Amino acid sequence: MAKILVVEDNALNIKLFCDLLNAHGHETEPVTDSRDALEAAKNFGPDLVITDIQLPHVTGLELMAMLRADEQLKNVPIMAVTAYSAQGDDERIRAAGASAYVSKPISVVRFAETVEQLLEAARVWDEALAPDPGAWPGVG
Ligand code: MN
Numbered sequence: 001m002a003k004i005l006v007v008e009d010n011a012l013n014i015k016l017f018c019d020l021l022n023a024h025g026h027e028t029e030p031v032t033d034s035r036d037a038l039e040a041a042k043n044f045g046p047d048l049v050i051t052d053i054q055l056p057h058v059t060g061l062e063l064m065a066m067l068r069a070d071e072q073l074k075n076v077p078i079m080a081v082t083a084y085s086a087q088g089d090d091e092r093i094r095a096a097g098a099s100a101y102v103s104k105p106i107s108v109v110r111f112a113e114t115v116e117q118l119l120e121a122a123r124v125w126d127e128a129l130a131p132d133p134g135a136w137p138g139v140g
Contacts, residue, residue, distance in 0.1 A: 002119050005046040007031045007063060008081070009055050013104075017050060017081075017111075024112060034058035038066050041073055048118055049073075053082040053093065053101075064097035077118040081106065 004026050008014040011032065018028040029044045031037045034055040041049060049067060053060035060080055067073045080093050080101035093101050099121075100114050 001025050001027060002047040003027045003029070003044060004115070005029045005031065005037070005041050005044055005049045007034055007037045007049070007051040007055065007060070009034070009052060013052070013081075016106075020108060020112060021115065024115070026115075034060075034063055037063050038070070041067065041076075042070070045072075046076055047122065048077050048079065048115065050079045050081060050115070053080050054084075061093070061096040068097040077122050079114055079118055 004021050006014055006017050006021070006028055008017060008030075009032055014030050014032060018030050021028050029040060029046065031040045034051075035057045037051070037058065051060045051063055055063070058066075060082075064078055064080070067076065067078060077099040078097055080096075080098040081104060082089065082093065082101055083104045090101070099118055102111055102114055
């Protein structure tokens with residue numbers, strides 16, 4: 001069981017993501033307004049953050065930068081979800097702090113697998129080996 005913060009402005013998607021994660025035994029904290037996400041993350045203390053990239057107000061890229069700049073949250077793995085996957089996006093999303101990303105429409109299997117891979121990688125994460133969050137051993 002892991003605590004997973006899910007940031008997504010689309011009501012159907014966030015329900016889908018949370019139902020899927022709950023079915024895998026995880027505890028979820030849904031956030032539909034990204035302006036609330038940093039505060040919610042501080043209060044919830046997630047093991048993993050899943051964030052949409054295309055968000056009104058605070059974008060997914062901006063949110064990731066805020067998480068990576070936060071002393072308490074800087075090493076929490078982040079899985080980005082994006083509707084567009086243009087050339088160069090992979091680099092841009094990873095540079096912003098994502099440990100992995102999946103494209104919409106999501107494959108339920110790939111979504112769940114990536115979550116479990118990130119949680120497993122975080123379990124064996126040794127900060128001493130890679131103190132730079134940018135060097136986080138992402139997957140996917
Ligand atoms: Mn969106």
